[in-house]
Amino acid sequence: MKKEIEKGLSRLIGLPFSAASRAGSMAVFKFGEVTRGTDKWGNETEETKWSLNIQCCWRISNSSKIITASHDLYLPSSGEIENQEFNWEEDMNLFDEKIKLVTESVFPIEVVSISADELGGAKIYLSNRMILEIFPDESGDEEFWRIHNRSDANLDLVVAGNGIED
Secondary structure, eight states, X not given: OHHHHHHHHGXXXXXXXXXXXXXXXXXXXXXXXXXXXXXXXXXXXXXXXEEEEEOSEEEXXXXXXXXXXXXXXXXXXXXXXXXXXXXXXXXXXXXXXXXXXXXXXXXXXXXXXXXXXXTSOEEEEETTSOEEEEEOOOOSSSEEEEXXXXXXXXXXXXXXXXXXXX
C-alpha cells in the first residue's frame, strides 16, 4: 500500500496548498491553482485540480507544535463564549479559526515531498516547514481518506482499512 499511496500523492509535489475547508467532519485540503466559479445555487466556489478529503485523524504541525488537528472540529473557537451552547457543525470551531490563520498568513505554500506507510498513513511536507500528517486510527474497512482529481476521477486514490479501493 505504501508505494501506491506515494505514487498517488506524488502528483501534489510542486503544487500550491491553496485552501482548506470542511464538509461535516471531513477535512478538505485543496492543491493546485484556484479557479473561482458559482455552483448551481449561485454560491461562489473555489476549486482546485486536486482535493485531499480526510475522514480519519490528521494534523498540521511545524517542528515545535501542532497548528491544527482533526479533533479541533469539535472544539469551540477561542472567541466562543464558554457558557454558550456549542454546535460544532454550525458554529465557528477551532479548526475553522486555526485553518483560516494558516491560509491567510503563510501562503503561498507548496508541497515539497511526501511519504507514506503500509497502514494508510501519509505525510505531506510543505515549503513553510509544516507537515500535514494523516494517520488512520481505526481497524475497520471504512474509507480513511482520498485524493480526488476534479477533472479525471480515474486518477483518484481511495485509502481504506482494507487497502486501496478501486
